[in-house]
Amino acid sequence: MTEVAFLGLGVMGYPMAGHLQRAGHRVQVWNRTRAKADAWCAQHGGQPATSPADAARSASIVLTCVGRDDDLESVVLGPDGILAGLRPGSLLIDHSTVSATLSRRLAAMLQEAGCGFVDAPVSGGQQGAINGQLSIFCGGSDSDVARAAPVLAAYARAQAHVGPSGSGQLAKMVNQICVAGVLQGLSEGMHFAQRAGLDVAQVMALVGQGAGSSWQLINRHATMIADQYDHGFAVDWMRKDLDIVLAEAAGLGLSLPGTEHVNDCYRAVQALGGGRWDTSSLLKALQAQTPDHTPPGNPS
């Protein structure tokens, strides 16, 4: 049994912390909005920590899953933050999707404090977190990543050490570039099918058994047809991720025109009020941009 603390009980963190407890670890949770920590403790037992520093004091391994760079910085470095409570020899594992620059900076600060750090962003979405089937991209030293691995096994379908600090975030950026392109293609394909008067469900079922298949198609096409977006991975988070990707690409002297275009399409979804909609809502932006058109020979 390891004494762990989990900070950030959102869509992802809440079920992930539950898996840690079911795997036999002693888990103390903290969440900025206390009600979520109370709900978690009512379900799994224990008492919420009163601050990130308080949570860190009780644990040898501390895990975070918060929002963007600023959020992680305040949780780790704030006046009552993790660093203020972390005992020397402890390990911080961060599951948030943030910049590689911040991950490297935190790793250096923690090393100075005699602690370890692993950047460990995840892929697999809300369903992957609930089912304990996440892919985890780990960046850090050999010894820190080896120490993290048995803990992460509680909710990992796959995990790998991809390089030194920051590399986990770089690998997650690759994931987001791929996901952005897949979702744009899926949305355009479904938009085309609708406007061409095809039976979209029938066509997508067939495409899903051929070379055009994808996780997004299999798991999202039915909800897209039903115009349901109140689930999954929020557009605001994808915008954050693609901004991080494009800044990193610019630093590498790379142009990613497809990713830039998808980022603009997500801006359009945000303008429709869809910041918290699932990322498959790219279809909504296409529908809003193109006036209704019934093709000749296809009665509405």
Ligand SMILES: NC(=O)c1ccc[n+]([C@@H]2O[C@H](COP(=O)([O-])OP(=O)(O)OC[C@H]3O[C@@H](n4cnc5c(N)ncnc54)[C@H](OP(=O)(O)O)[C@@H]3O)[C@@H](O)[C@H]2O)c1
């Ligand atoms: N959802 C997905 O499918 C998915 C998949 C892969 C990666 N991720 C990444 O995982 C992270 C969390 O995503 P999520 O979907 O779980 O988000 P979420 O449901 O919006 O939850 C965010 C969590 O972070 C906390 N938080 C945010 N800002 C904070 C701050 N300044 N100080 C303290 N706590 C703060 C929130 O606390 P409150 O409850 O007080 O708001 C909440 O617990 C993000 O970096 C996201 O990009 C998400």
